[in-house]
Amino acid sequence: MSENHQLFGTEDLRGKLSEHGYKNTPQRKEILQIFVDHSDYHHMSAEDIYKILRENKSEIGLATVYRSLDLLSELGILVQVDFGDGCTRYELNNTDPKAHRHHHLICIKCKKVIEFEEDLLDELEEDIAEKSGFQILNHEVKFFGYCSECRAEM
Amino acid sequence: MSENHQLFGTEDLRGKLSEHGYKNTPQRKEILQIFVDHSDYHHMSAEDIYKILRENKSEIGLATVYRSLDLLSELGILVQVDFGDGCTRYELNNTDPKAHRHHHLICIKCKKVIEFEEDLLDELEEDIAEKSGFQILNHEVKFFGYCSECRAEM
DNA sequence: TTTTCTGCAAACGATTTGCATACAC
DNA sequence: GTGTATGCAAATCGTTTGCAGAAAA
Numbered sequence: 001m002s003e004n005h006q007l008f009g010t011e012d013l014r015g016k017l018s019e020h021g022y023k024n025t026p027q028r029k030e031i032l033q034i035f036v037d038h039s040d041y042h043h044m045s046a047e048d049i050y051k052i053l054r055e056n057k058s059e060i061g062l063a064t065v066y067r068s069l070d071l072l073s074e075l076g077i078l079v080q081v082d083f084g085d086g087c088t089r090y091e092l093n094n095t096d097p098k099a100h101r102h103h104h105l106i107c108i109k110c111k112k113v114i115e116f117e118e119d120l121l122d123e124l125e126e127d128i129a130e131k132s133g134f135q136i137l138n139h140e141v142k143f144f145g146y147c148s149e150c151r152a153e154m
Numbered sequence: 155m156s157e158n159h160q161l162f163g164t165e166d167l168r169g170k171l172s173e174h175g176y177k178n179t180p181q182r183k184e185i186l187q188i189f190v191d192h193s194d195y196h197h198m199s200a201e202d203i204y205k206i207l208r209e210n211k212s213e214i215g216l217a218t219v220y221r222s223l224d225l226l227s228e229l230g231i232l233v234q235v236d237f238g239d240g241c242t243r244y245e246l247n248n249t250d251p252k253a254h255r256h257h258h259l260i261c262i263k264c265k266k267v268i269e270f271e272e273d274l275l276d277e278l279e280e281d282i283a284e285k286s287g288f289q290i291l292n293h294e295v296k297f298f299g300y301c302s303e304c305r306a307e308m
Numbered sequence: 309t310t311t312t313c314t315g316c317a318a319a320c321g322a323t324t325t326g327c328a329t330a331c332a333c
Numbered sequence: 334g335t336g337t338a339t340g341c342a343a344a345t346c347g348t349t350t351g352c353a354g355a356a357a358a
Contacts (some may be wrong), residue, residue, distance in 0.1 A: 023332050023337060046323080061340040062250060066323060074262055082236050086348080087322060105288050108228055116282065125297065128270065133302030134259050140296045142231055143279065148287030177312060178356050200348080215315040220348060239349060240323075 008032060008092065010078055016075050027060050031068045035078065035092045042102070042115075043081045043089035079138045083113050093138050101142065107147035114147065162186060162231055162246065170229050181214050185222045186231065189246045196256070196269075197235045197243035233292045237267050249294050257294065261301035268301065 013032055014024045034052050038044065044052075046065050053060050069090050072078040079093040083106065105114040125136045146154070167186055168178045188206050192198065198206075200219050207214050223244050226232040233247045237260060259268040279290045300308070 018333095020259070022338095025332070025338065027339070059340085063324075063341075064339055067338080076262060076299075080238055082238055084234055084236055084242065088182050088238065105282065105286060105290075107288075108230060108291070114286065114288070128259065128297060132259060132268065132270070133305070134261075134268070135305055136259075136297045136299040137262070138298045140298070141175070142294045143282065143288070143290045144292045145230075145288050145290040146199070149288070151289055172358090175312095179313065179357070180313070213315085217316075217349075218314055221313085 002025065002103040008036065013077070016077065020075065023070065027064050027092060028068050028071070030060065031065060032072060032077065035090070039092060043083075043091050045087045046091050047087070048086050076137045079140075085111070103142065105143045105145070105147070107150055109146055112147050112149075119120075155204055162190065167231070170231065174229065176225065181218050182222050182225070184212060184214065185219060186226060189232065189244070193246060195235075197245050199241045199243050201241070202243075230291045233294075235294060239265065257296065259297045259299070259301070261304055262298050263304040266301050266303075 010029060013029060017024050017028070030053070031049060032050055035044070038052070041048075046062065046069055049069070050060075050062050050065050053065070069078065069088075073080055073090065076093055078090045081089045081091060083089070083104065102115045102117050105116065106112070107114075125139065128134060129136055164183060167183060171178050171182070178185045182203070185203060188203055189198070192206070195202075200223055201217065203223070204216050204219050207219070223232060223242075227234055227244065230247055235243045235245060237243070237258065239269075256269045259270060260266070261268075279293065282288060283290055296304050
């Protein structure tokens with residue numbers, strides 16, 4: 001349970017928040033906790049989170065969900081993922097360099113999204129960081145094309 | 155004018171359209187032409203296109219712009235780019251393997267987007283195509299982090 | 309002629325915002 | 334206490350859709 005994630009804990013959150021002058025509210029704690037508890041789910045949308053909160057009998061409003069997701073992303077605790085399906089999704093930013101990075105093949109015909117894993121970009125990241133002064137926390141790679149089914153129909 | 159782009163021409167468009175059972179309409183031609191004429195602009199949104207059409211005294215409606223951009227993307231003539239700023243952008247899919255691929259550094263604090271160029275992924279693409287049966291037409295790489303200015307303020 | 313396409317306006321859905329209240333510090 | 338955060342509802346904005354007329358094939 002504990003060896004494969006240094007997932008974000010309550011204390012880490014408190015620290016990051018106060019470090020940036022934000023308040024440590026129960027809503028922010030609870031929303032982050034959902035990502036920790038559902039770390040198998042990959043990329044949840046604001047509505048997904050809101051639905052889970054409802055199931056948990058939580059009173060957190062949808063606007064707060066949006067505001068918290070924004071904030072947690074800005075702090076680098078979550079990362080945004082976008083499949084072009086019209087809603088932003090979020091996932092825990094696993095900062096472990098050994099962690100799987102999963103990326104996406106997106107079919108431009110049927111819009112199917114296929115996940116795959118790779119770890120090729122670390123070297124490139126270092127290079128960019130050095131040249132641009134950019135501190136990279138995460139990367140996202142998408143390949144666009146036709147999936148095998150759509151190719152068969154062409 | 156002609157040596158550095160095998161940009162899409164009227165005949166190419168006609169061919170791709172009829173090949174897929176779509177009609178060759180002046181609206182589609184005109185919208186594609188805007189991308190050819192503004193190939194320096196990189197990633198234009200539906201509204202950008204609509205604005206240019208208006209300046210050109212064209213009567214094409216916004217809904218048609220959206221429908222055409224969708225179609226041209228599905229045909230692999232355009233590709234979608236998404237910066238997480240709430241609107242989808244499009245650009246010509248330069249199929250020349252020697253062409254610059256430009257990718258993006260996105261600051262999670264100030265949302266600034268910085269372009270950079272690289273050509274590293276061709277090998278990876280071949281590998282994926284082989285294993286998955288996916289025909290890759292384009293790829294998109296985004297790095298998320300803090301830009302040098304935001305880092306300075308932290 | 310037949311089917312697809314267009315333009316318009318209305319509908320939609322994700323996200324944001326204003327504001328009064330509640331809460332973290 | 335003081336300023337930030339929350340919850341609600343209304344507003345916003347990009348995008349999609351229904352439909353009747355127009356135009357490709």
